Amino acid sequence: MPMQQMENGRDPERNPDYPEAAKMNSCQTSPTYKTGLSTENLQNKYCDCFANGDFCSNCNCNNCYNNILHEIERFQAIKTYLDRNPEAFQPKIGKGKLGDIKPRHNKGCNCKRSGCLKNYCECYEAKVMCSSICKCIGCKNYEESPDRKTLMDMPHYSDTGRFPLTCISWEVVEATCACLLAQGEEAEKEDCSICLAEQMILEEFGRCLSQILYSEFQSKGFQIE
């Protein structure tokens, strides 16, 4: 393959020999990248697909090297990043310190102006609290923050058609898991079949969900029929 063709990859504007590329750039949920993954342009950490260790597929990126056709270049880029930072491809959200239940951002954020209450903040975007490893200024994304609570209580479900997640606290999650475990143990004690055990656990999960929603509606003053 000629060098120019290699460099232009599957970009239909730059490489007329890849007319099918136009069909492939249909990324709806993933981001759109101008740089893609290029051996010349190692700023490829801007690409979430690459950062997550995934191949680009159905993205709109131009001159993309993050695909099976450029496996060698991709491998070299991965190696470069791992040499520089062995944790480069680890997920950003980890479990925090040993024994911690709540997840936290592995590197922490560096927000200066958003108060960590907008999606610019990686912690806020991942729905985790900022922690001691964050270097943010004017942080309002902590458990007792009144600003955060106000934001969480905002009825944004009215325009999205969804309910806020504030009803599902970690305590609720833990309680639900405990109920499901107890149900599983009971099924085991009674020597139920796997099929029946699954059914019992699912039914218990349904009851838990109902109770969560019931409590949430009541606390918000909704009428329950």
Next chain:
DNA sequence: GAGTTTGAAACT
């Protein structure tokens, strides 16, 4: 949809 703001990542 265009322009602005923001912060992560890369670079110096």
Next chain:
DNA sequence: CAGTTTCAAACTC
């Protein structure tokens, strides 16, 4: 390590 630049997403109008 700190300051600067680049980039793409979030946000605003």
